[in-house]
Amino acid sequence: xxxxxxxxxxxxxxxxxxxxxxxxxxxxxxxxxxxxxxxxxxxxxxxxxxxxxxxxxxxxxxxxxxxxxxxxxxxxxxxxxxxxxxxxxxxxxxxxxxxxxxxxxxxxxxxxxxxxxxxxxxxxxxxxxxxxxxxxxxxxxxxxxxxxxxxxxxxxxxxxxxxxxxxxxxxxxxxxxxxxxxxxxxxxxxxxxxxxxxxxxxxxxxxxxxxxxxxxxxxxxxxxxxxxxxxxxxxxx
Amino acid sequence: xxxxxxxxxxxxxxxxxxxxxxxxxxxxxxxxxxxxxxxxxxxxxxxxxxxxxxxxxxxxxxxxxxxxxxxxxxxxxxxxxxxxxxxxxxxxxxxxxxxxxxxxxxxxxxxxxxxxxxxxxxxxxxxxxxxxxxxxxxxxxxxxxxxxxxxxxxxxxxxxxxxxxxxxxxxxxxxxxxxxxxxxxxxxxxxxxxxxxxxxxxxxxxxxxxxxxxxxxxxxxxxxxxxxxxxxxxxxx
DNA sequence: ATTACTAAAACCCGAGTAG
DNA sequence: TCTACTCGGGTTTTAGTAA
Numbered sequence: 001x002x003x004x005x006x007x008x009x010x011x012x013x014x015x016x017x018x019x020x021x022x023x024x025x026x027x028x029x030x031x032x033x034x035x036x037x038x039x040x041x042x043x044x045x046x047x048x049x050x051x052x053x054x055x056x057x058x059x060x061x062x063x064x065x066x067x068x069x070x071x072x073x074x075x076x077x078x079x080x081x082x083x084x085x086x087x088x089x090x091x092x093x094x095x096x097x098x099x100x101x102x103x104x105x106x107x108x109x110x111x112x113x114x115x116x117x118x119x120x121x122x123x124x125x126x127x128x129x130x131x132x133x134x135x136x137x138x139x140x141x142x143x144x145x146x147x148x149x150x151x152x153x154x155x156x157x158x159x160x161x162x163x164x165x166x167x168x169x170x171x172x173x174x175x176x177x178x179x180x181x182x183x184x185x186x187x188x189x190x191x192x193x194x195x196x197x198x199x200x201x202x203x204x205x206x207x208x209x210x211x212x213x214x215x216x217x218x219x220x221x222x223x224x225x226x227x228x229x230x231x232x233x234x235x236x237x
Numbered sequence: 238x239x240x241x242x243x244x245x246x247x248x249x250x251x252x253x254x255x256x257x258x259x260x261x262x263x264x265x266x267x268x269x270x271x272x273x274x275x276x277x278x279x280x281x282x283x284x285x286x287x288x289x290x291x292x293x294x295x296x297x298x299x300x301x302x303x304x305x306x307x308x309x310x311x312x313x314x315x316x317x318x319x320x321x322x323x324x325x326x327x328x329x330x331x332x333x334x335x336x337x338x339x340x341x342x343x344x345x346x347x348x349x350x351x352x353x354x355x356x357x358x359x360x361x362x363x364x365x366x367x368x369x370x371x372x373x374x375x376x377x378x379x380x381x382x383x384x385x386x387x388x389x390x391x392x393x394x395x396x397x398x399x400x401x402x403x404x405x406x407x408x409x410x411x412x413x414x415x416x417x418x419x420x421x422x423x424x425x426x427x428x429x430x431x432x433x434x435x436x437x438x439x440x441x442x443x444x445x446x447x448x449x450x451x452x453x454x455x456x457x458x459x460x461x462x463x464x465x466x467x468x469x470x471x472x473x474x
Numbered sequence: 475a476t477t478a479c480t481a482a483a484a485c486c487c488g489a490g491t492a493g
Numbered sequence: 494t495c496t497a498c499t500c501g502g503g504t505t506t507t508a509g510t511a512a
């Protein structure tokens with residue numbers, strides 16, 4: 001499983017593989033895979049004949065089993081078929097996990113400084129994150145694409161919850177934190193342990209991510225507005 | 238993101254897509270993507286000429302940027318390229334999450350009955366799983382393939398830990414539990430809430446999974462040795 | 475060393491159509 | 494209806510080779 005590169009999927013099998021995942025995906029929507037080449041061709045973006053040929057080839061390869069019913073065919077994906085799917089899946093998972101989220105440093109409204117300083121939050125940061133944060137946040141602006149991936153990644157991680165509280169008749173909402181590491185793009189030698197804050201209010205505004213850390217990050221990483229910063233999320237949860 | 242089927246990848250783009258993920262995967266192993274068509278063709282399983290053309294096509298498609306150095310080319314994957322990768326990734330993730338693990342019912346050595354009955358464990362099961370388990374385990378034998386996928390799934394879930402303890406000079410190790418639902422294959426109407434036990438000692442022996450539940454499962458699901466049982470893991474963690 | 479062009483061979487596609 | 498065959502045309506591949 002680890003050392004040797006087993007039967008890897010060849011380039012020439014890509015179209016078959018592609019057909020296979022489309023079949024498998026039908027299972028996530030329906031109870032069983034019942035296809036007609038006259039319908040399946042729409043999914044694949046090919047002619048009926050090609051869709052039919054794909055199914056034949058998948059069967060020949062041993063990736064599926066077919067049972068022709070009256071005017072529909074019942075498909076079963078074999079262990080080998082799933083193996084082919086998940087082999088690529090593992091590959092993409094690596095890609096996904098190692099994907100570096102890059103943001104551009106921008107100046108915030110200095111709201112961050114205010115919120116971090118509030119005692120009700122600050123004490124929790126100290127206790128739950130394990131460091132005394134600098135009183136201010138680093139604001140990183142993300143592209144749609146990087147923002148979408150960050151969101152997806154965060155949804156798969158377990159946040160450290162900073163509880164909300166009420167003080168002097170004002171309510172302060174809870175904040176989700178995700179431990180991370182940040183560094184200046186192309187300068188991965190100077191890294192800094194940090195945490196991403198996910199505050200519903202600010203986070204969803206304009207693809208801005210707020211980062212806190214112990215040192216003053218602009219100085220520690222030697223960055224200024226417009227510089228690119230890499231965010232690495234800690235995968236442990 | 239949810240409703241409409243955006244620019245989906247067509248069957249004819251499968252070979253390019255395949256080349257793209259192979260490039261991206263190189264990034265997970267090396268710091269940057271430096272390829273030679275003379276090397277890359279081995280990864281793809283094609284000739285050097287085809288590998289070269291793939292890189293040209295990927296550039297044309299806007300999935301990569303190329304910078305030809307002396308006798309190597311430095312590749313950068315564009316946002317669009319990653320988008321193409323992750324679009325398929327989401328699809329496979331659905332497939333993976335919905336994959337049904339099927340095991341064959343076998344008779345165990347009745348060790349399960351003994352362990353479940355031990356008070357130190359039993360009380361924790363009751364408290365942490367929320368049901369009083371039947372004093373015995375259902376032993377399901379898995380194929381290599383299903384076992385590998387189960388293992389991978391479990392590694393991505395947060396277990397309910399049943400603490401180990403010492404009693405009368407004997408040590409009892411901790412047990413990881415994963416809440417699940419089981420039913421007889423082809424009979425998804427009669428399902429049963431259950432938990433998978435992951436005991437290092439027994440679990441790794443011969444691809445046997447031990448399942449506990451409140452009722453006597455053999456009776457409740459109307460199953461006997463050799464019958465196939467589906468295990469669905471709860472995705473919440 | 476490479477990359478990538480040319481050209482012929484091999485492959486794939488889809489219209490027509492049989493079963 | 495369906496599936497899947499044949500076959501002409503188009504595309505893709507690879508060997509040879511130039512740059």
